[in-house]
Amino acid sequence: MIPKGHRLVSPALRKAAAGESCVLCGIQDGTIVLCHLPLNAWGFGSGKALKCPDWLGAHLCHRCHSDVDSEKFRRDAELRGKVLAATLARLFDNGTLQIKGEKHDLDLPF
Numbered sequence: 001m002i003p004k005g006h007r008l009v010s011p012a013l014r015k016a017a018a019g020e021s022c023v024l025c026g027i028q029d030g031t032i033v034l035c036h037l038p039l040n041a042w043g044f045g046s047g048k049a050l051k052c053p054d055w056l057g058a059h060l061c062h063r064c065h066s067d068v069d070s071e072k073f074r075r076d077a078e079l080r081g082k083v084l085a086a087t088l089a090r091l092f093d094n095g096t097l098q099i100k101g102e103k104h105d106l107d108l109p110f
């Protein structure tokens with residue numbers, strides 16, 4: 001059960017998107033930001049009143065970010081999972097996210 005009102009805002013996670021490439025299209029054009037994914041079906045809110053927590057965001061460029069609210073993106077759970085997993089893997093790989101007491105040695109495909 002996901003607690004109601006759970007919302008994590010992390011300046012570190014948001015800052016980590018700067019200078020990265022888009023996990024969806026691969027472009028590195030300086031527009032990449034942490035994009036909150038529409039995860040209402042997973043019990044997390046999205047939209048102005050109930051954004052999902054920052055750790056459920058993806059590094060997307062301006063163009064792909066614009067597509068996030070499209071019906072296609074909202075219906076494509078695999079695509080949302082893919083961009084979320086790619087972003088989380090990147091954050092572990094660059095040390096932004098860590099698990100206490102564990103060393104990470106990822107061999108990422110991107």
Ligand SMILES: [Zn+2]
Pocket residue numbers: 022023024025026027060061062063064065
């Ligand atoms: Zn993109």
